Amino acid sequence: MPALADRERSGRPARFTPIQVAEAKALACRLPAEAGVPLARWSCPELAAELTTRGITGPVSASTVRRWLADDALKPWQHRSWIFITDPGFRAKAERVLGLYARTWQGVPLGKDEYVISTDEKTSTQACCRCHPTLAPGQACAMRVNHTYGRGGALAYFAAYDVHAAKVFGRTEPRTGIDPFMNLVTQVMSQEPYVSAKRMLWIVDNGSSHRGKKAADRLAAAFPNAVLVHTPVHASWFNQVEIYFSVVQHKVVSPNDFTDLTQVADRLRAFEDRYNATAQPFQWKFTTSDLDDLLARLDRHITDHHEESSDDPAT
Template identity: 80%
Template sequence: MRLKKMAYGHKTEHRLRVRAHVVLHAARGRSNARIARETGLHLDTVRRWRGRFAAQGLPGLKDRQRCGHPASFTPLQATEVKALACRLPAESGVPLARWSCPELAREAVRRGIAAFVSSSTVRRWLTEDAIKPWQHRSWIFITDPGFRLKAARVLDLYARTWQGEQLGDDEYVISADEKTSIQARCRCHPTLAPGKARAIRVSHTYGRGGALAYLAAYDVHRAKVFGRTEERAGIIPFMNLVTQVMSTEPYASAKRVFWIVDNGSSHRGQKATARLTAAFPNTVMVHTPVHASWPNQVEIYFSVVQRKVVSPNDFADLTEVRDRLREFEDRYNATAQPFQWKFTTSDLDDLLARLDRHTADHYEEASVASTA
C-alpha cells in the first residue's frame, strides 16, 4: 500500500515516483530489460533500484547521504575576514574611509588569509553577523551638564506637565525654530511630470534666485502652525514670529504660553529669555539641551515641509517660494493632527543609562589602546 501511494501520490517527488514504478513492475514478474523499455530508464538504473529495494525496502528508494563539495574556506578564514571588517581601514594601513566587500576581499588576499576570495563570499560571511562596514552613523557625546533637566522639562510639557503640575486649559505649548537658506532654484529646463515607469525628471542645471528663511511656531497640542518668511534668520525675525503668534487669541489672553526653542543665535541664553518675557509677560522660554534639537517638535514639521514643498527645488523666484510655503501652511492646518509623541522621561532615563555605559566602554577601550 505504501509503495502504491509513493508511485501514484500527487505530492510524491518525481524521482521517488519513478523508482516506485520500477519496483511495482518487478513485483508483476517483469524482467529488467522490459522495465527499462517501458519506463525509459537505463538497464543499470532499473537493476540498482530493484536491488536496493530488495535489500532495504522503502528506505532504499531514497537518495543516500552525500558528503557534498568540500568547503573552500575554513571557519578560521571567515572569522579573520569578519575581524578585519570590524576594524577601521586606517588601522590596517589602508587609505580608505570605510570597507566595501571587494576591498575586504582584496585585503584578505594581500594579508594571506586566503589565496583567493570573491566579494560575494565576503558579503555572505558578513551577512551572517549583520556586519555592514560600508555604512556609517554620526553620534556625539553629551556636553550639556544640564541635559537631563532640560530635556525632561520639554518632555513634561509635551505631556502637559510643568514642575509637577498639570497645565490648565488656558496654557499652551509652542515649538519654534527657523529653517534657513531655502533657495529658489530656477531649473534651466521644465520639470517633466511622472509617467508609466518614469519618475519626475528635474533638470540638474539651474539658476540661483536667492534664498530665504522660513520661521515656524507649532502649537504642540492644537496642531496649528504659524509661519513667516524672512530674508534671513536673527533676533528681529524671531521676535516678529513671536509677535505674530502672541497677538492672536487664545495666546494673547492665555495664562502662560511656553516657547520651546533650541540654542540657536536667535534665541540663545538668558538674554533671549528676558527679551521674550519683557515683550510678552505671559510667555516662558524653554531651551532644549545643547546639541539636542531633536526634542523640538517643530523639526518634524520642517521635515514634512522639506519632503512635500521644497524637494525637488524648482522655483522661478523667491515669491513663488513664499507663496508655496504659505499655501502649504493653510493646507496643513486644515487637516493636521498632533504628532504622536511617545518619548517620555522614562525613555530618556533609559537612553542616558545606555549612553553612560557606551561612554564608559569607549574610554575603557581608549585607555587599553593607549597602554598597548
C-alpha cells in the same frame, strides 16, 4: 516513500575554516586606519583582497565575504554620524521638554489656558529657477527636473507649532535674527487664545536668534505670560517643529523649482493652510524612560571606549 529520498553524501568540502571566517569578521570590525590600510571604510572587495594579502585566507571572492558578514548583519561600508553629549544639563533640559509634550510643567499638569509652542527657523530656503520647465510624470516615466538652474535668492522660513492643537503659524523673512524671531512671536501672541493665555511655553533650540538667558528675558519683557524653554545643546530633535520642517522639505521644497522668492513664500503660506486643515498632533513616543535608557547606553559606550583606550599601549 523513504526509498525516494537522497542518500547521505559528504558534499563539497568547505574551503574556509570557521577560524578564517571569524578572523574576516574581526577585520571588518576594525577601522581600516587601525589596520594600517589607507581607506576610510571597508568594502567587500577591499576586505577580500586584504584577507588574501595578510594570509588569513587564500583567494576569496567579494561575494563570499559579503555572505560571511551577512550572517552577523555586518555592513562596514555604511556609516552614521553621531555626537557626544556636551551639555552638563542635558537630562534636566530634556526632561523639561518631554514633560511639556506630556502636558506637565515642573511636575504640575498644564491647565486649559496654558499652551506649548515649538518654534524654529528653516534657514536658506532657496528659489532655484530651472532653465527649462519641469515635466510632469507619465506612464513609466518619473517627473523630470532640469539640472541647470539660476539662483533666485534665499529666505528664512520661521514657524511656530502648537504642539497639542497641531496648528502651524509661519512667516518668511529675508534673513534670520532676533528681530525676525520676535516678529513670529508677536504674530502668534497677538491672536486668541494666546493673548489671554495664563502661560505660553515656547520651546526653542540654542540658535543665535533665541539663545540663552538674554533671549528668555527679552521674551518675558515683551510678553509677561511667555516662557522660553531651551532644548539641550545639539539636541534639536527634541523640538517637534523640526518634524513639520521635514514635511515641508519633502512636500513643498523638493524638487526645488521656483521662479522667484515670492513664489516660494506664497507656496509656504498656502501649504500652512492646507496642513492646518487636516493636521493631527504628532504621536510623540520618546519618554523620560527612553531618555534614561539612552543616557545609560551612552555611558556604557563611553566607559567601554575608555577601557579599550587604556588597554591599548599606543594610546
